[in-house]
Amino acid sequence: MTPTAPDEKRVSGNPATQAKINTTVKQQREQKRQEKLAEYQKQLAKRKRGKIVWWAVGSAAAVLVIAAIVASIVFAPKPPPTYEAGGTGADIEGVETFENETSHVEGTVDYPQSPPAGGPHNQVWLNCGIYDQPVPNENAVHSLEHGAVWVTYDAAKVSGDDLATLKSFLPSSYVILSPYEGLESAVVLSNWNHQLKLDDVDDPRIGQFFEEYWRSADVPEPSALCSGALDAPGKVS
Known part of the structure; x- marks a missing residue:
């Protein structure tokens, strides 16, 4: 089957x-x-x-x-601010003006301003940049002669976020930032024969000072180099 x-x-x-x-x-x-x-x-x-x-x-x-x-x-990171080189003759409240003469000298100089805003200086300029240690006056003044702005601060009053805020005002060139001992205020901005003392890192006059005096033509050697010379101890960038 x-x-x-x-x-x-x-x-x-x-x-x-x-x-x-x-x-x-x-x-x-x-x-x-x-x-x-x-x-x-x-x-x-x-x-x-x-x-x-x-x-x-x-x-x-x-x-x-x-x-x-x-x-x-x-x-x-935010790009550094840009400022127009030269200046427009704007009147900025608190800016002091001086009449310092220029010459190259050896050794230390007893400056009438502290920090100095011009005067006799070393023949070697200080390379622009950020320093975390005090820099030699005589070399920094030579950089002012070239149109740089020198930003000095009291390290006991300006640090951390405040220092970061201060750095945010800095252009990418022709500027020196360094601590300075014995300042009368928290921050002092110096250009050749001009100076501004401030107690607040948020003060809008910081930007105004750069707009007016950064790479000014009213210096003994406008547009001369601010690099290729001396790196002082403590240079960060």
Whole structure:
């Protein structure tokens, strides 16, 4: 006797037996249909899970990229301010003016202003930049002769955030920043024959002083170099 395949319909002469056979075949077909349906739903669910995972990964990556861009903008160091070289003759409250003469000398000089705002000086100028130690007066004055602005501060009063604020006013060249002992005020800005004493690092006159006296043409040697000479101890940048 040859076996009957599961999906092959058998035939019987007995009506009752035939009814059972028909029921069995229907059940087998329905079982197969349910199995195929279950497999399809399983594959469909798998594809959906894959899409959700990739969507989540893509979204997270996009968020990270956006966060990196925002952070680069927010936390990027601000570029130094720009000032017009020369000056317009503006009157800035508190600026003192002097009549210092220029000459090259050897040794130390007893200056009438402290810090000095011009006068006899060493033949070697001080390279402009930021110093965290006091610098030689005689070399710094030579830099003033070239049009630099010398920003001095009392290290006991100006540090941390206040020092960072003070640095934010500095242009990228022709400026010297250094601590100075014995200042009468927290900050003193000096240009050749001009000086401004301030007690607040947020004082808007700091920017005004740079606008008026930075790289001024009213100095003995305008536009002469402020680099390529002496780096004093404590030069940071």
